Amino acid sequence: MKKLYSLFALGAVLFAACSDNASPVSGSTSVPNMGNNLTPNSPVLCSVMGVTDSLEALEKGCIWSPEMWGPTTGYRVRTGYDNGTNTSGIWTVSTFPQENAYVDMVWPGNATTEYDSMALADVIDKCGGNLCGKVLFKGGNNIPASDFHPNTRREVYFDFYLAGKDASGKFESVDARDMDGICVSFSGPFYMLQLIPDDSLAALMAPAVYDYYLMGTPSKTDSSVRENCYPRNAFTLNVNYGRNPNYVYPSVEEIWAHLKGFRFVLDGYFSVGDDYEPEFKIVGVSRYNTPRVSTDNLHPVRTDCEPVSVASSFCECDYSDDRVEIMKGYAVLDSLLSKYPMNGDVYASLSDPVKACVYNTIQSLSPFFNQMMDMTREKKPCDNLLPEYIKCTDGSVSESVEYMEVKTEFDDKVATQDARAIADSLSNYCMSLNN
Numbered sequence: 001m002k003k004l005y006s007l008f009a010l011g012a013v014l015f016a017a018c019s020d021n022a023s024p025v026s027g028s029t030s031v032p033n034m035g036n037n038l039t040p041n042s043p044v045l046c047s048v049m050g051v052t053d054s055l056e057a058l059e060k061g062c063i064w065s066p067e068m069w070g071p072t073t074g075y076r077v078r079t080g081y082d083n084g085t086n087t088s089g090i091w092t093v094s095t096f097p098q099e100n101a102y103v104d105m106v107w108p109g110n111a112t113t114e115y116d117s118m119a120l121a122d123v124i125d126k127c128g129g130n131l132c133g134k135v136l137f138k139g140g141n142n143i144p145a146s147d148f149h150p151n152t153r154r155e156v157y158f159d160f161y162l163a164g165k166d167a168s169g170k171f172e173s174v175d176a177r178d179m180d181g182i183c184v185s186f187s188g189p190f191y192m193l194q195l196i197p198d199d200s201l202a203a204l205m206a207p208a209v210y211d212y213y214l215m216g217t218p219s220k221t222d223s224s225v226r227e228n229c230y231p232r233n234a235f236t237l238n239v240n241y242g243r244n245p246n247y248v249y250p251s252v253e254e255i256w257a258h259l260k261g262f263r264f265v266l267d268g269y270f271s272v273g274d275d276y277e278p279e280f281k282i283v284g285v286s287r288y289n290t291p292r293v294s295t296d297n298l299h300p301v302r303t304d305c306e307p308v309s310v311a312s313s314f315c316e317c318d319y320s321d322d323r324v325e326i327m328k329g330y331a332v333l334d335s336l337l338s339k340y341p342m343n344g345d346v347y348a349s350l351s352d353p354v355k356a357c358v359y360n361t362i363q364s365l366s367p368f369f370n371q372m373m374d375m376t377r378e379k380k381p382c383d384n385l386l387p388e389y390i391k392c393t394d395g396s397v398s399e400s401v402e403y404m405e406v407k408t409e410f411d412d413k414v415a416t417q418d419a420r421a422i423a424d425s426l427s428n429y430c431m432s433l434n435n
Contacts, residue, residue, distance in 0.1 A: 069160075069285035071129030076117045077285055079162045081174040087164030090117050091131055096155040100147045103156060103268070106134035106277070115165075131158065132281040137268030139275045154268045158282060159196065161261035173198035176259040181231035181288030184264075187224060188280030189216040192265035195235055198258035201250050210235045210255050211265075215373055224367055225283050228374060232256050232288075300390045300398035311389040311397045315382030319410040323375060329368035331419035332426070336362055339427060357430035 069077040069089075077089030092115065095101040105111070109122035124131055135156050140148050163172040184193060194211040196202075212235050214228065235252050262285075268276050298307035340347045340358050350358065387400040 067286050070283070073129075074117075075121045075124050077160045079160070081162040081176065083163040083166065083172050085164050085166070087115070088162060089160050090115060090164075091120055092157075092159045092161075093120075094157045094159070096153070096157065101154050102138040102143050102147070103154060104136040104138070105156075106136055108133060127281065130281050130283045132279070134277050134279050135266055135268065137276040137278075139273050141273060142275060156266045156268070158264040158266070159261055160285075161196070162259060170199070171196075171260045173258045173260045175257045177232065177253070177256045179232075179256075179287045181229065181234065182262065183227065183229040183284070183286040183288060184214075184282075185225050185227040185284035186214070186216070186264070186280070186282050187226065189266060189278045190214045190264050190280065191216050191267045192238075192263075193230070194263040194265060195252075195255050195259060196261040196263055197250075197255045198260060201255060201258055204247060205237075205249055208237055208239045208249065210252055211238045212236070214264075215370060216266075224371075225281065226370070226374065227284070229288055295387075298387055298390050299401040300392065301401055301404055302392070302398035305390065305392035305396065305398040306394075307390045307398075308393050309391045310387045311391040312387075313385045314388040314403055314406075316384060316386065316406055317382050318375075319406050321413070324410065324413045326368055326371045326375060327414050328419065329365060330372040331414075332422050333362065333365040333368050335419045335423035336365065336426065339423060351434055353433040354430050357433055358427070361426055361430065 067073075068079060076091070079089045082088035093105060093113075095103045107120075107123045109124075109126040111123050112119045120131065123133065127133075137154060161171045162176060163174045166172050182193075191214055192211045193214050194209050197205070197210070212230050216226075233252060235255070237249055237252075264282060266278070266280055268278070295310055298310070300307050336358075340350075340362070342359075342362070347355065347358065386402045386406075388403045389397045390400050391397055
């Protein structure tokens with residue numbers, strides 16, 4: 001009965017769903033909603049018990065609270081690295097190329113291009129403490145032929161800088177290795193998070209960059225906020241922009257040791273036809289900061305394992321109930337795609353009403369794909385790190401008792417889902433439209 005109820009509940013949801021031109025050193029010294037405290041609090045990491053006793057927190061099961069930038073932190077990112085000029089953490093927006101990009105920002109409030117914490121204050125207020133808006137990438141129909149370059153990249157950059165500017169107006173770099181990495185939450189088609197290194201390193205690397213592929217949310221039907229965390233070593237050298245064989249590229253650790261800031265990259269190639277106007281939202285920024293797992297009282301599953309250290313660790317958040325629902329939704333999506341490959345003969349042979357129903361159902365399930373990819377690619381840090389695999393004195397490893405208990409319970413919850421039955425039910429509904 002529970003399985004049948006879940007089937008109808010999921011089905012009901014799916015069908016319903018069917019420039020830096022200002023003075024060298026500038027930055028408001030009195031920042032509303034934040035004061036002059038540019039040092040972040042200790043990060044509140046992912047916790048199974050939650051950070052509050054509210055029903056919402058307990059239902060979510062796995063809470064992450066961004067301490068550097070969030071809905072209540074004001075108009076700039078609290079980096080903790082300000083150089084004393086009060087110019088750190090200010091959001092800047094720019095385009096590539098700088099000229100003839102045919103890109104317009106569509107803000108929900110008043111915005112200026114000054115390097116000042118108040119430049120986007122009205123926008124942030126109207127976005128509920130987030131940085132949000134639209135980017136209008138003009139299509140070939142609205143670009144002079146002389147300026148239209150098919151398949152040439154256009155990008156919009158949303159940057160913030162850790163230390164701020166020096167007396168000459170240049171952004172300073174800091175040793176940011178103690179961040180351990182970065183956590184971000186966002187929505188929209190962001191596709192890269194880049195590290196902005198010291199000028200000397202940037203010149204040495206150019207045009208290559210260190211970045212991480214964000215896998216944004218390009219679907220117009222998917223406005224969900226995604227939370228991703230990346231340790232320092234997750235950022236890799238991107239040479240798609242060109243590699244110089246004569247260069248010796250710096251390591252990612254060198255970049256973190258001489259880091260100016262971070263860049264969110266939103267992409268919009270010169271496209272033939274109509275304009276492209278995606279929405280975006282930057283919601284949270286936090287240090288990665290993961291605690292060390294305790295090595296006391298290790299409990300290997302294998303009785304012949306004499307524990308000496310922790311080989312790997314895990315967070316209970318990685319096996320929370322919200323992830324069970326993601327895996328269930330993904331399983332239904334996978335089953336439907338197996339039944340109706342979008343480029344296959346079966347899908348092509350469907351009548352228009354059935355085809356539209358199948359397409360809309362698959363589209364409404366598509367967010368589960370992105371969420372599943374997030375689950376498999378990276379893990380959020382947590383405040384209750386537990387041993388996953390334990391190293392034994394003979395050099396072998398054993399699962400920990402804690403890990404096996406959590407993993408077994410998680411697998412049992414996922415196994416109760418009959419994805420094929422739900423996919424069949426959704427398919428039958430669509431096929432009934434033939435009648």
